[in-house]
Amino acid sequence: xxxxxxxxxxxxxxxxxxxLNAKGDWINKQFFVRNLYLTQAGRAIWNLENKYHWKIEHxxxxxDFKFRSYRIINEPHQEKLL
Numbered sequence: 001x002x003x004x005x006x007x008x009x010x011x012x013x014x015x016x017x018x019x020l021n022a023k024g025d026w027i028n029k030q031f032f033v034r035n036l037y038l039t040q041a042g043r044a045i046w047n048l049e050n051k052y053h054w055k056i057e058h059x060x061x062x063x064d065f066k067f068r069s070y071r072i073i074n075e076p077h078q079e080k081l082l
Contacts, residue, residue, distance in 0.1 A: 001053045003074060011044040012052065019056065019072040026059060026069035033067075045070060 006012035014036050018027055032041035048054040055073035062068055 003054045004052045006048070006052055011038050011040060012047050014038060015041060015044045016048055016052075016054065016072075019070060022071065024071055026071050028063060028069045029067040030063065030065065 006016060015032055015038070018032065018036065029041055029045075032038045032044075038044065045056060049056050057071050057073050059069040
């Protein structure tokens with residue numbers, strides 16, 4: 001299924017753009033909470049996976065505060081110009 005972009009200024013959009021800009025690197029959930037001031041980063045990640053059809057990898061490891069890291073797996077599809 002083709003990924004859908006969330007509405008601008010939503011928590012999902014902030015998480016998505018952060019993951020896309022990381023270009024495959026891991027982003028710790030603390031980053032979303034502390035730097036982007038997101039109150040429901042876990043919900044935003046769940047929505048990106050289940051509602052917007054993005055593939056996000058969850059790390060098996062956690063940091064000292066039990067936060068997991070995430071990275072985007074699929075790249076956005078480019079629309080073909082006719």
